[in-house]
Amino acid sequence: MQAKVLRVLEYEKMKEQLYEHVSSSLGRLKIKELTPSTDKEEILIWLEQTYEATKVLRLKGQIPLGGIFDIRASVKRAEIGASLNAAELLEIASTSYGARRLKKFIEEMIEDEVELPLLGDIVQVIIPLTDMEREIKQCISDNGEVLDSASPQLRGFRQQIRSLESGIRSKLESITRSQSSQKMLSDAIVTIRNDRFVVPVKQEYRGSFGGIVHDQSASGATLFIEPQAVVTMNNQLRAAKMSEAKEVERILHELTGKVAEFVDELLLNVDALGELDFIFTKARYSHKIKAVQPKLNDQFSISLFKARHPLIPIEEVVPIDVDLGQSYSSLIITGPNTGGKTVTLKTIGLLTLMAQSGLHIPADEGSEMAVFKTVFADIGDEQSIEQSLSTFSSHMVNIVEILKHVDHESLVLFDELGAGTDPTEGAALAIAILDDVYRRGARVVATTHYSELKGYAYNREGAMNASVEFNVETLRPTYRLLIGVPGRSNAFAISRRLGLEESIIDLAKSQITKETNQVENMIASLEESKKSSDAELEEARHIRKEAEQLRTDLIRQMEGLEQEKAKVLEEAENQAEEAVKKAKQEAEQIIKELRTLQKESHAIKEHKLIEAKKRLEEATPSLQQGKKQRKPKKVEVEVRPGDEVKVLSFGQKGIIVDKINEREFQVQIGIMKMKVAKDDIQPLETVKKKEPKPLATIRGNDVHVKPELDLRGERYEDAMLKVEKYLDDALLAGYHSVSIIHGKGTGALRKGVKELVKKHPHVKHAKDAAANEGGLGNTVVEFK
Known part of the structure; x- marks a missing residue:
């Protein structure tokens, strides 16, 4: 785009508004370089990045972008071997921490299932440099001063400096307090000139006081003299400070070397931070001007x-x-x-x-x-x-x-x-x-x-x-x-x-010509028509919006009803299943009690026991799951405009407005008109109250009994129980004779079967089967 066009359309003024929302010099540089693109794919990515940033601000309110600096010049200097000062190193550590914190912030949002694919790609480039960051912070304070803890040697030099400074001040203060010296001093204070501790002495006492003159006042009436008594101590202090400076320089050079090891990573992090700052600047601006993504x-x-x-x-x-x-x-x-x-x-x-x-x-x-x-x-x-x-x-x-x-x-x-x-x-x-x-x-x-x-x-x-x-x-x-x-x-x-x-x-x-007047009148008429049509259009949009809202509410209500219906059905089925289970348990308990009574007393006849068991089995409910409900059979009916009907798919009442064709009608539900298929319409007079569907079907327990019982492989006790039940079932099934296959084996199972059937009151005769039917391994039972 031409620079002249950007100026005329006030593009640069718009960019000035962007500057109000930027967080770092990195973002400011991005804004300064901003120009319109002609690549649609690139623009789509930019717009989507801005949208993701507005989503973050909407959910979190803000983003941690503080403490970020443009450290590229410092990193380049470290790369070529120059030594960085404490402030530059502190900015590098601060920027590294800011990058790490911002990366964690975005990744945690993504873990919380917030969709931020483009921002996620950017923070993925950021490489945490925790060790380098920690080493710098351990050596340099937040004020940009090298800490005593940076090295044992530095701590020793600084302790020596503090000790010497204290001794020098003590010596000079004793001089300023002495009676002999006070008259020679302009003021009883200790000050510093040329990094040396001195006292202010009157010009006329220069010869009497002694020492080294380091400075004088503007008028020349006062000389700043280092007394001879502290010259040696001042020399020692100066030497200690020089040693301290060399140690500080060594520490800074060592830390610079650490930075030089991560030049590429730092530059990548800075680029990513600049991009993120720029994106969130656009998002904040979007919020300010109430903008939308086009x-x-x-x-x-x-x-x-x-x-x-x-x-x-x-x-x-x-x-x-x-x-x-x-x-x-x-x-x-x-x-x-x-x-x-x-x-x-x-x-x-x-x-x-x-x-x-x-x-x-x-x-x-x-x-x-x-x-x-x-x-x-x-x-x-x-x-x-x-x-x-x-x-x-x-x-x-x-x-x-x-x-x-x-x-x-x-x-x-x-x-x-x-x-x-x-x-x-x-x-x-x-x-x-x-x-x-x-x-x-x-x-x-x-x-x-x-x-x-x-x-x-x-x-x-x-x-x-x-x-x-x-x-x-x-x-x-x-x-x-x-x-x-x-x-x-x-x-x-x-x-x-x-x-x-x-x-x-x-x-x-x-x-004015007649034609001109006609044109003016035509324009006036058009203007009035335009206003009228705009008003009607706005009203139509409002009604449509209300109709769409009504439809949404109806669908939501229907979904809620369906969910409630499913919940009620599920609860009812659970209750029915519980009732069935309880009934079976009671039936089994009754059978058990009857058998106990039979053993204790022969007064109860076996046929009465069988009849009681049959009644219990017939009374035992069996739940038939019928989860797929049949659709009501459609009744072919005639409906006409003005008829009140029920729209089955919506479950709502409506009025037939018009017949569109043989298969479709226009129906009005509330303020909403819609096309409805004929088979989705039911006249209200034909809607009858339906009996509630049974949640479960109770039926008898149909038992299919085979003419033989195979006991091979069964344990003795289990086999006896099965024989006892089988004989009852066979009688109920109407068999005249049955076969009990027990095999030959040790003969224990054969013997137990023989004894059991012999005691059964309805068994007429029990004998071994023919050789071709199993012989000793099969007992044939005939009933009375």
Whole structure:
């Protein structure tokens, strides 16, 4: 993009607002280098990065970006062997800590399942340098001073220095307190000159006091003398300080060497920190101007809803709706001066540049922008006094340059096209320029005063009129943009409001042609129609929003009912299963008690026992799971407009509004109208109260009994229990004889079976089977 265009569209002023939200010099440098991109993929990444940053700020409120410095120069010096001072090393440690803290912050959010893929990729590059950071912090204080603990030698030198300083001060203070010395001193204090401890002595006592003179006052009346008694101690102090300085230098050089080991890592960390600071700067700016992430399209079209110029205070700016590049590619804006035409141009241009810079734009959700290869602007106050160019000449110089480069990937903004010359020639020239730009396929927005251009859009395919609204009653512009309506001059109405005599206005009107009056009347009618349609559209949007909200609420209620229904069914099934389980347990307990009574007393007959058992088994409930509910059988019925029906899929009542075809009807539910299939409709008079479905089906316990029982492999006790139960089941099944296969084995199982069947009251006879049927391994039982 041309620097001139960026200046005219106030791109640099917008960047000044960005600086208010930056956290470090790294981010400031990124802002300074910021220019619009023409690579759509790159812009999409930038916009998504800004969106992720706004998500972080929304969830956390802030991000730890403090303590970060541009340490690249210091790192480069360390790389070539120079020794860094304590302040530089402290900045490196602080930046390393800031990088590590920021990396942890983002990664913890990702672990909490916040989707931040792009920010995650950036922090992944950051390499924690904990050891280097710790070594620097152990040697250098937060004030940038090398600590005594940096080395044992440094601690020793500093202890020596403190001891010598204390001794020197004590010696000098004893001199200042002595009676013989006080009269020779200008003041009883100890001070320092040239790193030596001295006392102020009057000029006239120079010879009497003795020592080394290091300085004198401005008047020369006072000499600052180092007494001979402390010269040796001062020499020792100076030597100790020199040793201290050398040790400090050695420590700093050693720490610089540690930094030099991680040059590449530090530079990578700095780049990542600068990028993150820049991204979060854009996110904070987005929050301040109430911006949204625009969609990007490939059709070179712009669709803005409630767009605002970011440099105008939000409480003062009037939002505008702009549509360009879909049904028309040229927008011609007419209207009075100071009506907001130029602001509209700048808003469209600046928001385009912001979107192509990865910035969110101050507009409503759903706004779309395109990626233009070039943006051209010829806007206001471009007259060059130095070049002695008129307003018209200045504009034409710009337009000629624009026409050399404009193509189908360009956005062109013309302010007061053709102004500054004869109106007839200027209007004709403006039309010719617009036609030329249109043929090249560019998107163009132009403002003008010429009435001839009001009819331009009606005679050109791909062009649309627009105007800025003016309130004749208040004599002030409203700054609203009206698409599809050309602007009116309003000269007569304004003059009348200002008090011009009606006779003069009538005379002026007589000078206007009939065609011009017709055009003005047509424009007035269009303006009224536009206002009316806008109001109706706004009302329709409001109703649609309410309908969508109602639909959402209904769906949510239905889902809640379904969940509640499933919960009730589950609870009922659990209760039924518990009842079945309890019934079985009671049945088994009764059987057990009856058998105990049988053993204790022969008064209970075996057939009564079998009958009791059969009754118990028939009474034992068995739960049949029926989780898949059958859909009610559809009844073919006739419905007519006005009938009250139930929409089965929604479970809501409605009224038949119209019959669309044989298979579909239009039904109104509340304020919402919708198409509904015929088989999804049930007239309310046919809806009958349904009996509740049983949660479980109780049935008898169907037992299939085979004509033989195989006991092979069974333990003795288990086998006897099975034989006992099998005989009862066989009797109930109506068998006259059955076979009990026990095998030969040791003979114990055969013997036990023989004894058991012999005692059974309903067994007539028991014998070994024929040789071809198992012989001794099979006992055949005949019932009475």
